Amino acid sequence: MTMDYLKVIPEYTIAFPVANMPQINLGDKIGSLVVDRMSQLSGVMDKDIYVIASKIVSKAEGRYVDLTTIKPSQEAHRIYGIIKKKSPALFQVILNESLSYKVNKFSVLSQHRLGYVLTSAGVDSIDDTTAIVLPQDPDQSAQHIASEVEKESGKKVAVIISDSEGRTDRRGANAVAVGIAGINPVRISSSVDLSGSVKVNEETICDMLAGQAALLMGQRGRNIPVVCIRGYQFDFDYKARATDMIHKDLLGIKMFNNG
Numbered sequence: 700m701t702m703d704y705l706k707v708i709p710e711y712t713i714a715f716p717v718a719n720m721p722q723i724n725l726g727d728k729i730g731s732l733v734v735d736r737m738s739q740l741s742g743v744m745d746k747d748i749y750v751i752a753s754k755i756v757s758k759a760e761g762r763y764v765d766l767t768t769i770k771p772s773q774e775a776h777r778i779y780g781i782i783k784k785k786s787p788a789l790f791q792v793i794l795n796e797s798l799s800y801k802v803n804k805f806s807v808l809s810q811h812r813l814g815y816v817l818t819s820a821g822v823d824s825i826d827d828t829t830a831i832v833l834p835q836d837p838d839q840s841a842q843h844i845a846s847e848v849e850k851e852s853g854k855k856v857a858v859i860i861s862d863s864e865g866r867t868d869r870r871g872a873n874a875v876a877v878g879i880a881g882i883n884p885v886r887i888s889s890s891v892d893l894s895g896s897v898k899v900n901e902e903t904i905c906d907m908l909a910g911q912a913a914l915l916m917g918q919r920g921r922n923i924p925v926v927c928i929r930g931y932q933f934d935f936d937y938k939a940r941a942t943d944m945i946h947k948d949l950l951g952i953k954m955f956n957n958g
Contacts, residue, residue, distance in 0.1 A: 710932060715740070716915050717925040723755040730847025733925060743852040748931060749844070750912035752924040753862040753877055754823060756840050757831050764792050764830040774957075778802050785824065792830050796820035799953035806865060810954045813837070814945045815877055818865035833862065837878025838940045845880040855935065857881035861909035861916075874913035876905035876941050883936040884944045903944050904933075 717736050723729065729751065737743045757763075771779075771787035775794060779787045781802055790807065794800070797809040797820045809820035811833070821833040834840040841858040848856050860878035865871070876884060884905040890898050912926035 710930075712911070712928055712930040714911050714915060714926055714928045716923045717749070717927055720755075720922075720925055723758040723924075725759065725761045727759045728847055729755065729759055729925075730844040731851055733844070734848055734851040736925075737852075737927070743848060743854045743856065744929065745854045745856070746929075746931075746933070747854065747856045748859060748882065748908060748928040748933075749848070749856060750859045750861050750909055750916075750926045750928060751841075751844065752916060753821065753833055753837065753860050754831060755924045756834050756837070756844075756860055756878075760834055760840065762832050762834060763825070764832060766792070766828050766830055778807060782806065786827075789822065789824055789830055792832065793820045793822045796822055796832055798951075799955040799957055801955040801957070808955070813877070814942055814951075815875070816954070817862060817875070817877075818872075821862050821877070833877060834860070838880065838942070839878075841878040841880035841941075855881070857933070857935070859905050859909055859912075860941075861912060863913075874906075874909040874916070876903075876909045876944075879905055879939060879941045881935050881937060881939075882933050883939040884941055905941065905944070 717733055719736055720732060733749055734743055766788040769788040769791050771791040775787045775791040778790045781804060793807055793809060796812060798812050800807050800809040806818050809817055811817050811820045822830055824830050837860045841860050845856055845858040848854065858880040859876045861874045862877045863872040864875045882905065884903060886902045886904040888900045890900065892898055908928055911928060915926050916923045
């Protein structure tokens with residue numbers, strides 16, 4: 700599909716990797732790295748949406764956990780006895796990040812302390828002695844990255860921090876948004892049915908965009924932690940937070956029975 704052909708399409712999006720991102724270390728400025736790598740492509744453009752894997756944000760913010768310092772609880776040992784993968788110390792980190800959870804023989808489905816439902820509370824193992832957890836405040840992290848990009852490029856962009864999400868009824872993983880900047884996470888539209896009734900539709904558009912980026916990111920080992928989505932039409936919303944997607948009556952309420 701050529702760019703000339705795209706000009707006649709009223710609405711479209713394209714997605715492409717921000718290539719050659721380096722390994723991220725503590726203190727790295729991800730926004731600056733994005734601007735630098737985009738200069739080798741088409742450059743940053745106004746209303747670009749940058750979907751960024753949560754793990755590189757966590758690495759830049761030093762969200763590591765030394766598993767040798769973790770004392771597993773009886774509950775962590777119980778979960779290890781059910782799933783028989785990972786380690787009791789890693790399960791303890793998952794419990795520490797969870798407001799509530801439920802366990803099956805494959806995984807721990809957690810209600811993260813921020814309110815999101817994620818497999819293993821977004822905790823990943825780096826190696827046998829190290830784990831990494833989500834950013835302390837993913838929305839603030841996204842806002843910081845968007846500000847860095849704007850400062851260095853002069854362009855206003857949106858940022859979505861994404862994390863992989865597994866489902867207990869399906870194999871494999873998808874992606875969801877856990878932090879945002881500059882874009883409302885919910886798209887609201889309305890339509891009129893044949894009877895004349897107005898139907899209001901709500902779509903978690905940031906999850907859809909995270910899923911679009913995940914087609915290119917893949918899972919660990921692909922080394923594509925940042926994807927640029929271009930062409931999606933939206934109005935900037937600098938007050939929006941990813942938690943706006945969560946039902947208000949569920950915020951702070953335990954959804955699972957910890958079993």
